[in-house]
Amino acid sequence: MSLGATAPSRATLATPVFDPAVLRRDFPILDQEVNSRDLVYLDNAATTQKPASVLTALESYYRRDNANVHRGIHELSRRATVAYEDARARVGRFVGATDPAEVIFTRGTTESINLMAWSWGLDVLREGDEILLTEMEHHSNVVPWQLVAQRTGATLRWLEIDDQGLLELDALPKLLGQRTRLVSLTHVSNVLGTVNPVADIVHTVREHSDALVLIDGAQAVPHLPVDVRSLGCDAYAFSGHKMCGPTGIGVLWARRALLDSMPPFQGGGEMIRVVEREGSTWADLPHKFEAGTPNIAGAIGLSAAVDYLERVGMAAIARHEHELLTYALDHLAEVPGFRGLGPDQVELRSGVISFALGDAHPHDISTILDSEGIAVRAGHHCAQLVMRHLGLPATTRASFYFYNTTDDVDRMVTALHVVKGIFG
Numbered sequence: 099m100s101l102g103a104t105a106p107s108r109a110t111l112a113t114p115v116f117d118p119a120v121l122r123r124d125f126p127i128l129d130q131e132v133n134s135r136d137l138v139y140l141d142n143a144a145t146t147q148k149p150a151s152v153l154t155a156l157e158s159y160y161r162r163d164n165a166n167v168h169r170g171i172h173e174l175s176r177r178a179t180v181a182y183e184d185a186r187a188r189v190g191r192f193v194g195a196t197d198p199a200e201v202i203f204t205r206g207t208t209e210s211i212n213l214m215a216w217s218w219g220l221d222v223l224r225e226g227d228e229i230l231l232t233e234m235e236h237h238s239n240v241v242p243w244q245l246v247a248q249r250t251g252a253t254l255r256w257l258e259i260d261d262q263g264l265l266e267l268d269a270l271p272k273l274l275g276q277r278t279r280l281v282s283l284t285h286v287s288n289v290l291g292t293v294n295p296v297a298d299i300v301h302t303v304r305e306h307s308d309a310l311v312l313i314d315g316a317q318a319v320p321h322l323p324v325d326v327r328s329l330g331c332d333a334y335a336f337s338g339h340k341m342c343g344p345t346g347i348g349v350l351w352a353r354r355a356l357l358d359s360m361p362p363f364q365g366g367g368e369m370i371r372v373v374e375r376e377g378s379t380w381a382d383l384p385h386k387f388e389a390g391t392p393n394i395a396g397a398i399g400l401s402a403a404v405d406y407l408e409r410v411g412m413a414a415i416a417r418h419e420h421e422l423l424t425y426a427l428d429h430l431a432e433v434p435g436f437r438g439l440g441p442d443q444v445e446l447r448s449g450v451i452s453f454a455l456g457d458a459h460p461h462d463i464s465t466i467l468d469s470e471g472i473a474v475r476a477g478h479h480c481a482q483l484v485m486r487h488l489g490l491p492a493t494t495r496a497s498f499y500f501y502n503t504t505d506d507v508d509r510m511v512t513a514l515h516v517v518k519g520i521f522g
């Protein structure tokens with residue numbers, strides 16, 4: 099079952115057999131040697147690879163349909179506009195959004211969160227208001243709020259993580275109150291792999307405050323079925339490049355009433371209704387938040403990625419990643435000095451393994467792995483608050499996607515034995 103550019107029709111894929119070894123053939127980049135070894139790509143939390151169908155969608159847009167959207171009366175502009183707006187509806191449906199006007203295309207999760215911070219935050223927050231974040235946030239969900247808090251006098255409060263890498267949810271009700279205006283947290287931790295119980299958290303927030311809930315879904319949407327409506331949150335952010343789509347495209351989904359209440363984030367073309375010397379009025383949603391020429395090809399590529407992921411099946415992807423995680427943790431435990439971070443219960447995790455290996459520095463570990471053709475990440479993973487909690491300056495991180503196999507894990511385990519041999 100290869101689902102790439104020459105994918106068979108939907109009908110013939112009704113009951114596909116999930117086989118990562120076959121699926122990976124859809125990803126041309128994976129078929130190469132790095133440092134004279136077959137590439138093993140385990141840096142999927144940073145960015146994922148693109149199937150041939152996404153590459154084809156990008157190329158055919160630029161070869162046949164390229165024009166600016168919403169402006170021209172000519173055929174190419176009409177085609178580009180239809181493809182761009184179809185992509186919005188398609189990507190929205192993928193996460194359970196029924197109204198395409200609630201789907202704002204951004205550059206990615208970072209810009210989606212900044213949109214909320216600079217539009218909603220700057221407009222609404224006042225001195226004494228509180229923003230509740232968690233200790234496991236990516237810097238993208240920390241720094242925008244620090245910047246806006248500095249300007250508005252709002253205060254940041256923190257939900258801590260425990261030694262397992264789970265949120266201390268018992269403390270949540272005490273952190274909520276009249277002053278809490280926003281709770282913003284990640285759905286899945288990019289360091290620990292922890293999958294947070296978002297629907298339960300939203301329920302608790304509603305019981306104890308009137309705060310909005312914003313979810314950073316950068317590590318969730320690519321890996322598990324997500325339905326923004328059943329999660330109950332007010333806004334949800336994610337990135338295309340972490341889910342087989344191109345870089346430079348992402349989404350902010352938010353409730354229509356919330357988006358209607360928010361002022362524009364950036365000004366320029368596309369986002370206005372009328373411009374006068376004295377001032378301007380704004381276009382309807384979603385265009386109010388999409389100033390300038392958007393990333394048309396990116397949206398079309400993301401839509402193709404969503405088509406691909408749906409054909410593979412999000413439930414099957416989540417199941418495979420759990421199996422791979424379990425397999426990997428079992429085998430990594432045999433490497434002397436291996437210390438895995440994150441929850442013990444694999445059901446509470448996604449396919450991310452951050453680890454320490456004796457005293458070996460993560461940069462040395464990943465350099466040796468690279469020499470064996472294995473791509474992992476070393477560093478603080480843009481989550482220095484998590485590192486501080488762990489008492490480590492950095493970790494090595496292997497992160498899986500559905501095209502990874504047990505062979506990939508075996509290659510990493512063997513290479514870590516080599517690392518251990520070198521560093522003793």
Ligand SMILES: Cc1ncc(COP(=O)(O)O)c(C=O)c1O
Pocket residue numbers: 143144205206207208209236238239284286287288314316317337
């Ligand atoms: C949890 C989380 N949030 C936000 C981001 C930022 O995503 P982007 O760089 O695509 O905006 C990342 C990227 O690694 C992430 O893992």
